[in-house]
Every structure is written in C-alpha cells, then in structure tokens.
Amino acid sequence: MAELEFWVDGMSCAHCERAVTAELSALDGVDDVRVDVVSGRVQVTHDAPLLQAVVAQAIHDAGYELRSWPTDLHD
Numbered sequence: 838m839a840e841l842e843f844w845v846d847g848m849s850c851a852h853c854e855r856a857v858t859a860e861l862s863a864l865d866g867v868d869d870v871r872v873d874v875v876s877g878r879v880q881v882t883h884d885a886p887l888l889q890a891v892v893a894q895a896i897h898d899a900g901y902e903l904r905s906w907p908t909d910l911h912d
Contacts, residue, residue, distance in 0.1 A: 838868065838884050843892070844877045847901040856899040864895055877904060 845857060854872045857879065861870045866885025873879075881887065893903040 838882055841881045841883060841887060841892075841907065843879055843881075843906050844904040845872075845879055845896055845901050846877060846904045848872070848874045848877060850874065853899075853901065857896060857901060860895040860899040861892070864891060 848854065848857065851874070854874050857872050858870045861867055861879070861881055864883075864887065866883045866887065867881055868884060869882040871880040881892075889903075889906050892906075896903050
C-alpha cells in the first residue's frame with residue numbers, strides 16, 4: 838500500500854469532505870481517503886497507481902479543484 842498526499846481548493850464544510858471522499862473512494866485501487874477541509878489536504882491510501890489526471894477529474898466531478906500534486910510523481 839502507498840499513501841498519496843495532495844491539496845484541493847474550494848472545500849469549506851462537511852458536505853465538501855463527503856463529496857471529495859466519495860469521488861476518490863470510487864477510484865480503482867483506493868482503500869482509504871482522509872480529507873482535512875480547513876487545510877485542503879487530502880490523503881489517499883491506495884494499492885494501485887493513481888494518475889494525476891484521474892484524481893483531478895474525480896475532484897472536479899465533486900465540484901472542487903486540485904491545487905497541488907506531489908512534485909516527485911509523474912504520470
């Protein structure tokens with residue numbers, strides 16, 4: 838298992854947390870999602886590679902925007 842940490846813009850409440858968690862949890866290989874609405878930090882535990890474009894689309898589908906992605910990861 839691996840853990841990925843990135844930041845999301847636009848979240849401000851429990852609904853935001855649930856929406857982002859639901860979209861990311863639906864991705865193949867995702868085992869756990871932890872969202873900190875105040876900081877915008879999202880931590881995802883996964884057992885399959887996650888592409889930035891796929892994660893960004895899931896966040897967009899939830900109504901938010903991916904702010905930053907780990908610089909040491911490349912699609």
